[in-house]
């Protein structure tokens with residue numbers, strides 16, 4: 001990828017997009033194209049076509065997506081399938097039509113079957129039924145992967161797909177029913193600590209196993225792959241270490257410094273029993289994550305505290321800091 005290349009980062013205000021912009025700038029890629037949601041609604045075909053034909057990006061990181069945790073996926077299944085299908089279909093097709101040299105699409109570990117052999121390797125896609133809570137999202141993401149493969153086959157495009165495990169980082173979406181587990185628990189433990197709550201509620205049994213990858217490692221891997229990977233099949237991006245939700249809760253509890261109890265709420269869904277990725281393929285290409293889970297959670301907790309302080313200052317002064 002040439003340093004002067006026109007690189008469109010779709011979704012640059014999200015967790016992945018923000019980190020991509022930071023890493024690309026650090027590496028000397030300065031000709032970045034970004035558009036806010038107000039400037040360009042990726043669900044609108046005509047707007048996307050106009051953007052690509054006017055701006056003619058050379059490379060595209062397709063990090064725009066409707067994302068959320070198990071609660072959000074269960075509450076808004078229609079939004080998850082509709083918005084993701086629209087965003088990716090419009091972007092992938094316009095990238096082809098305007099002659100983009102290479103595009104990188106972000107898939108998701110939810111695309112693998114619910115009862116997949118662990119760790120899940122790329123050949124396991126479409127070999128079994130999906131986990132019901134994330135099925136609409138997963139179907140949209142699978143469609144994106146298959147669309148890239150189809151365009152590569154028919155139109156000789158170079159559209160690659162990565163399948164990250166659960167991504168987390170300081171710019172995450174914290175503290176709501178819609179968050180993913182890691183930022184949700186950081187918020188819960190922090191709130192419990194400062195309010196002296198006796199206990200924190202953790203959803204489900206605590207038994208499901210998940211794998212987490214820190215955002216800056218994801219952004220570095222994405223840049224590495226767009227410059228070095230030309231395979232037409234999707235490639236896993238995982239840390240190689242999995243952890244149960246109960247163990248994760250204990251690690252976060254320690255880092256936040258909360259002393260109370262954990263209560264497991266079995267009325268909440270567990271989701272898939274395990275989502276561990278086989279990272280053999282990406283390891284062979286020479287990529288390794290740099291951030292341990294403890295280090296990543298500590299950085300994420302710092303990011304969370306900064307965000308909380310900023311919003312408290314805003315509440316006190318009535319001035320919104322930008």
Ligand code: GDP
Nearest residue numbers: 069070179180181184202203204208269270271
């Ligand atoms: P998933 O990986 O698609 O299942 O999505 P999540 O990151 O939302 O949830 C992962 C696991 O963490 C599930 O088993 C949840 O039940 C469990 N979990 C425990 N506490 C929480 C919480 O406060 N929020 C969320 N989102 N998940 C939680």
